[in-house]
Amino acid sequence: MSTDSAADELLHDILKQVSRSFYLTLNVLPLGVRDQMGLSYLFARAADTIADTDLIDRAQRLKYLNLFRAQFTTAAIDWAAVREIQTALIPHQRDSAEGILLQRLEDCLKLYEGYSAEDRERIQWLMSVLPNGMEMDLTRFPGESSGQLAALATLDELDQYTYYVAGCVGEFWTRMVCAHRPLMAAWDVAKMSAIGVRFGKGLQLTNIVKDIARDLHHGRCYVPTSLLDEAGLKPADLLEEENLPRFRPILNRLIGLAMEHLDEGWVYTMSIPVSEIRQRLACMWPILLAGETLKRVAAAPDLLSPAVNIKAPRSVVYRVMAITTLTGSNGFVATSYWDSLRKQIA
Structure with missing residues (x-):
């Protein structure tokens, strides 16, 4: 470069x-x-x-x-x-x-x-994959409002979507840091790229569940109909806030899937050499803030209201950044923090 x-x-x-x-x-x-x-x-x-x-x-x-x-x-x-x-x-x-x-x-x-030609090639790969998710949004969801609501069909389709819009970023990130940071040379790029994909998918699933109501009112239901069918629900039923109790088992399943991905993201983060503390922090922060967000999603009584904006407050963001800046190099302490947070996500 x-x-x-x-x-x-x-x-x-x-x-x-x-x-x-x-x-x-x-x-x-x-x-x-x-x-x-x-x-x-x-x-x-x-x-x-x-x-x-x-x-x-x-x-x-x-x-x-x-x-x-x-x-x-x-x-x-x-x-x-x-x-x-x-x-x-x-x-x-x-x-x-x-x-x-x-x-x-x-x-x-x-x-x-x-x-450099090598960096351009890595960016070219990213830009060959990531826009597929945007194309999927444009073709899979034909409308812009709740009156033209469409939904993904299966968990596999949801998994493909989360790969396109975020999982591929974890793969790209891995390739880039391994190419430029000498201390990352010992990593198995293929293996860690696959874990990086899980990391990205976890972050995207977090975004999906926290923004579910807003997306529904823009004609997009990322909750697969295969899951909704199990609960006797249709995508349009999620437009009614009183259906949250019926939807909650599906929501909890999606939260659990997001947490499984984020757990892999934590494995990825703890695999980064301690001397690469900047990289560690850049990975810790989104995982911990995703956990804080999922905690709030799981407890929200009005999740299906489009007026609700669920996110970790600024004070929590600052607290996460402060704590991890001080303890991020200690894998035991950092992991204890993550374990404590994930236990709060019901």
Whole structure:
């Protein structure tokens, strides 16, 4: 990767404009992988923005998503295609950060061009897989409201979706850190990549259960109909808040599946050498905050209300960061913290 300080400054400027919270988290990563992870985040966020721009029709969004994905399959960037994406989508952005990201898409791709061939190849792989989840959203869920509600059919379909949108990131992360951090050279990349996939799936399942009501009212039910059938429920039944008691056994099953994945994520984290404390912290924080979120999801009496926004409060975020910064190098103490938290998730 280019070590040009101007390029680094440009990337960090874009990240701060698009997501200051992600930028602050990114800074905990060690040098050598920080910029690649940051730029990859921006590309993933851009793809997601294209897919979510609901002021243009789905066929157009699919067209521009595929046009963007194509920039990672050829030797040279098609700058005319990039400008076509910008012209079509920038006027329709409700979120200023999304608009800024699309405006600066050319800057991001120029930074990408300056990376090593090996890093470009890793990013190309990520961008060949991750947009499949966004394409799945656009094709599997044809509507934008609860009146056009559609659902995934099986647990296998849900598993595939969580791989596309997050599991593949765990695989990409593993490949990148093993390539750049000498102390990671002893890792079995294939084995740890598979565990990294579980890590990502756990985080995505956490997002799915916490946002279930909001997604339902946007026409998307990620809870498979095969599970709902077992409880005598239809996707539309989840629009009624009084059906939460009937839904709760299914919810608990999904929470349990998320926890199984996150347990594997913890194994992954504790396998990181102690001297790579920055990497450890970058993995500990999302796992522990996912646990805090699942704890709140499991206890929420109004989970099916679209007005509810379930997340760990800022005070908890600060507490997690403070405790792990002090104890993250001690595997026994850190694991005791995780075990204590997971026991609170009923």
